[in-house]
Amino acid sequence: MIVAEWKSGQNYNIRNENGFSTYGVTAPDAEGMTPIELLSSSLALCVSISLVKLMERDGVDPGQLSISIEAEKAADSPSRVERFVLDIQLPELLDPAYRNKLIKSAERACTIGNTLRRGAEIEIKAHPL
Structure with missing residues (x-):
């Protein structure tokens, strides 16, 4: 919680x-x-964790990877993030085909990304302090 x-x-x-x-x-x-930074960091962390787990599963040393993320707010109402752009830097020695497979697999594995794509029910309960 x-x-x-x-x-x-x-x-x-x-x-x-x-x-x-x-x-x-x-x-x-x-x-x-900010709330948008927290949301963005959740997505970047989830993708990063997914990538590292996939590489470890495949016996590939993840070495170092980096994910930069930008959130683009919608111009119209309601106030919301309309798009996330992730820039993923993976070890240079990885084969391009394996790199693409990793990215696709991480997209499918990331709980935060899947939730953002499909939405989630939000239930609000209010209680006195």
């Missing part, structure tokens, strides 16, 4: 059940991450 809290005069605090926390912010230049 993730908990997001706001207290007057403080930053938004986002934490998981293990006690790890980060700050949520409303502007990209503030110390912390």
Whole structure:
């Protein structure tokens, strides 16, 4: 479970059940991450994890890989991200055919990507503090 809290005069605090926390912010230049940055990082991390697991399964040393991601907001209403663009840098020595197979397999394996493509039901419950 993730908990997001706001207290007057403080930053938004986002934490998981293990006690790890980060700050949520409303502007990209503030110390912390915006909701769009958090969503984007979830997608990039999920694809990265999928790629590493696939390479390890295939007996290929993942070495180093890097994923840059940009989120493009829709120009019309409602406010939403319309498109994510991922730039994936894989080890140079990989065969191009294997590289393409990896990308396609990681796309299918990534839970966050699949959720964003197909949508998810959102149920909101409100309780007094």
